[in-house]
Amino acid sequence: MAHSTDSQGRGAAAQRGGTLRFAQEQVSTLDPMALGDVYSATVAAQIHRGLLFYGTNLTPMPDLAESWTISRDGLDYVFRIRRDARFHNGRPVRIQDVIYSFERIFAPGGDPGLAGPFLSVIEGTDAYAAGRATHISGLTTLSDRQLRIRLTHRTANFL
Numbered sequence: 558m559a560h561s562t563d564s565q566g567r568g569a570a571a572q573r574g575g576t577l578r579f580a581q582e583q584v585s586t587l588d589p590m591a592l593g594d595v596y597s598a599t600v601a602a603q604i605h606r607g608l609l610f611y612g613t614n615l616t617p618m619p620d621l622a623e624s625w626t627i628s629r630d631g632l633d634y635v636f637r638i639r640r641d642a643r644f645h646n647g648r649p650v651r652i653q654d655v656i657y658s659f660e661r662i663f664a665p666g667g668d669p670g671l672a673g674p675f676l677s678v679i680e681g682t683d684a685y686a687a688g689r690a691t692h693i694s695g696l697t698t699l700s701d702r703q704l705r706i707r708l709t710h711r712t713a714n715f716l
């Protein structure tokens with residue numbers, strides 16, 4: 558989207574609230590697993606939440622995860638889920654829901670879509686996608702609110 562300008566073409570101050578309307582092509586799906594076009598992804602990003610999101614300066618910010626740590630070797634990420642994270646029907650988000658989302662991406666016989674190249678660095682995704690494992694081994698529940706994600710190798714673009 559273009560930067561805001563006033564009637565003289567000068568940069569306008571950001572405003573909070575209100576309604577933003579914009580025109581785009583028809584959305585083909587809101588299922589994050591089936592996204593294949595930027596139009597659908599733009600709308601889906603407004604209704605689906607992730608562990609983190611990127612702030613205005615592209616810094617990872619808390620979303621469903623209230624905090625996270627990264628091990629010194631860069632292989633283990635531990636996310637702590639917010640206590641108040643809930644689905645639209647009021648049910649609390651659990652660690653198993655997060656694991657389900659990752660396993661849905663790599664379901665045997667499926668297509669990991671746009672997320673595949675970024676998330677295939679999680680340990681065990683290959684075996685799970687090939688049907689040789691019942692779960693992704695790199696996803697471990699540490700407590701009712703903590704999830705550890707283990708990577709096969711260090712990468713700068715995991716978050």
